[in-house]
Amino acid sequence: MSAIELAPGAESNAFASMMATLVRQNLDDHPDRAWALKLARGRVSVEVLDLGMSITFVFDGERLVIYDGIRGIPDVRVRGTAELITISSNMESLPGIGLPDPRGETNQKLAKALRSGELELIGAVRNPLVFLCFGLILAV
Amino acid sequence: MSIPFPSEEWANAFGEAVNQNEDYQKHGKPWTFGDVAMIVRAEPAAGIPEEAGMILDVHEGRCRGVQYIVGEGKANAAFEIIAPYATWKEVIEGRLDPIAAMMQGKLDLRKGHLPTMIRFVESSRALVKSAAAVPTQFPS
Numbered sequence: 001m002s003a004i005e006l007a008p009g010a011e012s013n014a015f016a017s018m019m020a021t022l023v024r025q026n027l028d029d030h031p032d033r034a035w036a037l038k039l040a041r042g043r044v045s046v047e048v049l050d051l052g053m054s055i056t057f058v059f060d061g062e063r064l065v066i067y068d069g070i071r072g073i074p075d076v077r078v079r080g081t082a083e084l085i086t087i088s089s090n091m092e093s094l095p096g097i098g099l100p101d102p103r104g105e106t107n108q109k110l111a112k113a114l115r116s117g118e119l120e121l122i123g124a125v126r127n128p129l130v131f132l133c134f135g136l137i138l139a140v
Numbered sequence: 141m142s143i144p145f146p147s148e149e150w151a152n153a154f155g156e157a158v159n160q161n162e163d164y165q166k167h168g169k170p171w172t173f174g175d176v177a178m179i180v181r182a183e184p185a186a187g188i189p190e191e192a193g194m195i196l197d198v199h200e201g202r203c204r205g206v207q208y209i210v211g212e213g214k215a216n217a218a219f220e221i222i223a224p225y226a227t228w229k230e231v232i233e234g235r236l237d238p239i240a241a242m243m244q245g246k247l248d249l250r251k252g253h254l255p256t257m258i259r260f261v262e263s264s265r266a267l268v269k270s271a272a273a274v275p276t277q278f279p280s
Binding site: 014015017018021022025026029048050051053082083085086087089090140 | 237239240242243244245246253254255256258259261
């Protein structure tokens with residue numbers, strides 16, 4: 001059984017398939033991040049507002065299953081445009097620390113979008129672990 | 141004078157447009173990951189009897205050469221993006237963002253490393269958008 005799966009029916013959602021491929025290839029490149037998949041428990045939904053698409057990442061401590069649409073009650077909701085959702089995988093990190101670099105061009109764009117409400121991270125503060133793990137497995 | 145799409149003449153004009161695109165020169169500067177093929181699916185009804193495509197030898201923000209290919213599986217590039225003719229038309233005319241199109245499954249990354257494509261999302265977008273500068277004649 002694969003650690004990253006598409007839920008039945010999610011194959012028809014191109015965004016879900018794309019995210020499954022991204023996570024698989026990312027973890028192949030960075031096996032040191034596999035701990036994030038084992039540690040994470042909870043649901044993270046991603047809503048691409050301008051395309052009317054949504055998916056849900058469900059972490060159970062062993063596997064990640066990606067569903068089409070909103071599945072259950074997400075612990076964290078990420079809402080934004082396709083542009084913002086895509087570039088959020090490109091956040092710049094401080095060397096050696098791994099925390100976001102406030103000087104990074106992408107980070108500044110995302111911070112501005114968060115302030116203006118173009119990008120919303122609902123529940124991220126209340127559920128930092130699942131959000132951190134989610135960010136880690138998607139960071140390119 | 142407009143150039144028929146897809147064709148060898150169009151591919152060469154596209155290569156020149158890439159080299160005149162300052163946005164691509166900026167965002168594509170770190171790109172050293174191989175050639176990129178933009179492939180049109182076979183669609184006899186649209187006057188495209190066989191798969192056809194442009195392989196761009198892009199490196200560090202420049203296009204070093206272009207190859208026009210016709211026939212299934214002839215591309216053999218590091219990155220292969222395939223779509224129906226109508227989708228490419230929308231992208232070339234600037235009516236469809238290439239990244240949003242990938243999320244919707246309209247453009248398919250048939251071959252290549254998705255995390256790299258995401259990491260260079262601005263580069264990829266600028267590359268494809270260079271096509272807007274080519275005066276294009278689409279089959280009716």
